[in-house]
Amino acid sequence: MSKEIEKTNEMQEYSNDKIELIKRTYAKGSTDDEFALLLELSKRYNLDPFKKQIFYIPGTGVLVSHAGLIHIAHQSGYWAGMKTLIITKTGEEVYVVDDNKNISGAVCYIYRKDWNEPLVHAVSFQEYIKPSRTGYPGAWERMPQTMIKKVAEAGALRRAFDLGGLYIEEEMDTYTVYDEQEENIEEGEEKETKVQKKSSAPNVYLARLYSNIQAFSKKYEKKEQDVAKYLEKKIGKEMENFNTNDIKKAIEILKQLIEKEKAKEKQKDFEIVVEEPVNKTNNDEIKEWQKKLEETFADLGSGKDGK
Structure with missing residues (x-):
C-alpha cells in the first residue's frame, strides 16, 4: 500500500452486530481467517463492505470491486483521472467498436497529480474472455467491451497506486487468491496445503x-x-x-x-x-x-x- 493512501486512511470500525451482518451477507461461507482478512483489508484501504467495495466469494477468497479500486485511488489525493480505450484488431485505440469481433484488447491510461506522464497498461481480450457455459449469454458475451475495460483498469490501478494482491472478480480466471509468488510461507507443509487448495479451488466458477x-x-x-x-x-x-x-x-x-x-x-x-x-x-x-x-x-x- 502506498504511503499517501495510508496517511489519508480512516480506519473503519464496526459494531459486533454489523460485523455479524457482514459475515452473513458479504462473507458467507468464509473461514474465520478469511473473514478476518476481509475486515483487515477493509480497514487498511478504507473499503465499505456494505457498498460491496470488498467481499468474499466461496472458493475464490476476498475480492475488491472495480469501484473499490477507484475509491482507493481517489482517497490517495493523487488521483488525476484515467482514460480507457478498446484496442481493435488493426491496433487502433477507440472508445467503442461497432463489431465486438473486432476487439483485440483494451488499454488504460492512469494520470496522477505527481506524474508528468500517465501509466499505460494494456490487456489482451483473448486472455480474459470467459464465455458462458450454460446456454445463456454471460456478461462477457453481452458486454465484452465493458468487461475488458474493467480488467485493463484494474491492472492499471494496481500498478499506479501500489495495490498488489487486490483483484476484481472479472480477472479471477487468470489470477488466483493463493498466488505462490506473493505468499510468504515459512513451513513447507503449510505451502503444500495452500497449493493443494489452489489446485482444487473452483475460483470464480462457483x-x-x-x-x-x-x-x-x-x-x-x-x-x-x-x-x-x-x-x-x-x-x-x-x-x-x-x-x-x-x-x-x-x-x-x-x-x-x-x-x-x-x-x-x-x-x-x-x-x-x-x-x-x-x-x-x-x-x-x-x-x-x-x-x-x-x-x-x-x-x-x-x-x-x-x-
Whole structure:
C-alpha cells in the first residue's frame, strides 16, 4: 500500500452486530481467517463492505470491486483521472467498436497529480474472455467491451497506486487468491496445503454457477433453493464444498434441465400452432359435409315427389 493512501486512511470500525451482518451477507461461507482478512483489508484501504467495495466469494477468497479500486485511488489525493480505450484488431485505440469481433484488447491510461506522464497498461481480450457455459449469454458475451475495460483498469490501478494482491472478480480466471509468488510461507507443509487448495479451488466458477442457477430459476419460474438442493443431491455434497470437477458436473446437469424446459416450451408451441388450423379445418369440413347432406336430402326429396 502506498504511503499517501495510508496517511489519508480512516480506519473503519464496526459494531459486533454489523460485523455479524457482514459475515452473513458479504462473507458467507468464509473461514474465520478469511473473514478476518476481509475486515483487515477493509480497514487498511478504507473499503465499505456494505457498498460491496470488498467481499468474499466461496472458493475464490476476498475480492475488491472495480469501484473499490477507484475509491482507493481517489482517497490517495493523487488521483488525476484515467482514460480507457478498446484496442481493435488493426491496433487502433477507440472508445467503442461497432463489431465486438473486432476487439483485440483494451488499454488504460492512469494520470496522477505527481506524474508528468500517465501509466499505460494494456490487456489482451483473448486472455480474459470467459464465455458462458450454460446456454445463456454471460456478461462477457453481452458486454465484452465493458468487461475488458474493467480488467485493463484494474491492472492499471494496481500498478499506479501500489495495490498488489487486490483483484476484481472479472480477472479471477487468470489470477488466483493463493498466488505462490506473493505468499510468504515459512513451513513447507503449510505451502503444500495452500497449493493443494489452489489446485482444487473452483475460483470464480462457483459464483458463476450461483448466477446461472438464478437465471435458470427466474426464466423457468423455479425456486433457487430447490434447484440448488437438486444439484447438491446429484453431486453428493453441499455447493460451498464443490471443487472444479463438481462445478463442471453441476453445469452439465443444469444444461440438461434447461434442455428439458426448452423441450416443454417447444411442445406447448407445437400444440398451440397445430390446434388452431386443425380446428379451423374441421369446422370447414363440417360445414361442407352439412351442405352436401342438405343437397343430398333435397335431391332425395325431389326424387320422391317425382315418383
